[in-house]
Amino acid sequence: MSVSSLTDTRWRSNFRRRLRAWYKRQARDLPWRRSREPYQVWISEIMLQQTQVSTVRPYFQRFIRSFPNIASLAAADEQDVLRHWEGLGYYRRARQLHRAAQQVVAEFGGQLPREPDRLRTLPGIGPYTAGAILSIAFDAREPILEANTTRLLARLLAYRGDVGSAAGQRTLWALAAALLPRKDVGRFNQALMELGSLVCKPRAPACNACPVRTWCGSAAHGLQDQIPKAARKTAYEEIREAAVIIRRRGRVLLRRCGPDERWSGLWDFPRVPLSAGDPAALAGELTRKVHRLTGVIAAEHRHLKTIKHGVTRFRITLECFEAAYVENAASQPHISPQKWLWPKQLPSYPLNSTGRKLAGLVAGHPPPAGQAARGQRTNPRRRAYAP
DNA sequence: AAAGCGGGGCC
DNA sequence: GGCCCAGCTTT
Numbered sequence: 471m472s473v474s475s476l477t478d479t480r481w482r483s484n485f486r487r488r489l490r491a492w493y494k495r496q497a498r499d500l501p502w503r504r505s506r507e508p509y510q511v512w513i514s515e516i517m518l519q520q521t522q523v524s525t526v527r528p529y530f531q532r533f534i535r536s537f538p539n540i541a542s543l544a545a546a547d548e549q550d551v552l553r554h555w556e557g558l559g560y561y562r563r564a565r566q567l568h569r570a571a572q573q574v575v576a577e578f579g580g581q582l583p584r585e586p587d588r589l590r591t592l593p594g595i596g597p598y599t600a601g602a603i604l605s606i607a608f609d610a611r612e613p614i615l616e617a618n619t620t621r622l623l624a625r626l627l628a629y630r631g632d633v634g635s636a637a638g639q640r641t642l643w644a645l646a647a648a649l650l651p652r653k654d655v656g657r658f659n660q661a662l663m664e665l666g667s668l669v670c671k672p673r674a675p676a677c678n679a680c681p682v683r684t685w686c687g688s689a690a691h692g693l694q695d696q697i698p699k700a701a702r703k704t705a706y707e708e709i710r711e712a713a714v715i716i717r718r719r720g721r722v723l724l725r726r727c728g729p730d731e732r733w734s735g736l737w738d739f740p741r742v743p744l745s746a747g748d749p750a751a752l753a754g755e756l757t758r759k760v761h762r763l764t765g766v767i768a769a770e771h772r773h774l775k776t777i778k779h780g781v782t783r784f785r786i787t788l789e790c791f792e793a794a795y796v797e798n799a800a801s802q803p804h805i806s807p808q809k810w811l812w813p814k815q816l817p818s819y820p821l822n823s824t825g826r827k828l829a830g831l832v833a834g835h836p837p838p839a840g841q842a843a844r845g846q847r848t849n850p851r852r853r854a855y856a857p
Numbered sequence: 858a859a860a861g862c863g864g865g866g867c868c
Numbered sequence: 869g870g871c872c873c874a875g876c877t878t879t
């Protein structure tokens with residue numbers, strides 16, 4: 471199959487027929503396929519950005535139950551929306567989705583617009599998502615291009631260039647557009663993705679089970695393992711950080727991540743970068759950095775565990791500590807909100823994944839009785855100051 | 858054009 | 869341990 475054969479009408483209709491027949495038999499029963507309501511299509515497409523189907527499945531159901539329509543999402547608390555996103559990653563999606571719902575209410579009368587240009591003005595909706603919503607929900611004749619179809623179409627074309635380059639994107643979008651049927655466009659687009667996901671897989675594609683192998687340039691030459699060309703360079707950076715559970719009379723200190731840091735909008739235990747100094751200086755470094763971050767002085771650090779995790783281009787070794795509150799000695803007001811929370815309150819705050827793990831430790835290990843008593847002496851109970 | 862943004866599945 | 873995922877936005 472080559473770009474020049476795009477003008478061959480008969481070829482394209484045969485391709486579409488084979489693909490649809492396959493999809494009719496093999497389509498998975500996914501929650502978001504049970505409704506073509508624009509709102510539900512929208513939610514699913516945002517959740518599915520860079521996120522696998524199996525991961526999204528339970529999130530979608532809970533989200534729709536809690537926010538059944540655009541108006542209820544627009545009226546919700548951002549924290550509540552984030553809580554439904556907890557664990558899904560790319561939390562900017564949730565904040566943008568929330569803002570977009572408010573924009574739809576304010577500017578579009580509460581209905582998703584059917585015009586591509588207006589749909590694209592909503593935060594979080596780019597070329598793919600707009601095409602997906604318009605074709606699936608409104609049966610508009612709009613192409614899509616994402617991970618599955620990029621691989622599928624590149625293999626069909628035996629495209630040897632970089633599929634991520636501007637030229638590669640132009641070529642593949644053009645093919646996606648040229649293949650579109652006149653009607654039932656959404657089902658066709660989903661069939662392309664499904665084929666890419668179930669058959670035309672990244673490794674060991676099941677070419678023998680492929681309904682469109684006849685037209686595949688890669689299968690014809692045995693190139694399916696080399697196309698698309700892998701252009702990924704990981705280049706991780708190893709860093710060390712520390713997170714501290716600071717206990718104060720039964721409660722623990724949480725802070726909300728600011729707009730310019732990771733996990734913006736989510737809550738986390740106080741977390742600081744750790745220099746690779748000698749272990750003896752660790753306690754002092756922790757006390758100093760946590761104080762600078764939170765205004766709170768904590769001591770008697772006890773190491774709990776080490777968690778390794780990755781985010782974007784960092785491999786993080788996270789040293790988790792427990793510490794006792796000494797005093798609040800903030801030299802300046804802190805922009806990011808922070809709160810002392812009872813362990814039972816933690817589940818109602820949106821946390822990042824390591825924060826969630828530490829929250830589990832808090833619940834499982836209540837503070838020793840002696841520590842609470844010591845905290846009480848150094849910090850006698852008093853009335854809260856009126857603001 | 859490249860970087861930032863998460864977390865889990867899978868080999 | 870590295871690759872991958874129904875991408876979008878900012879620099």
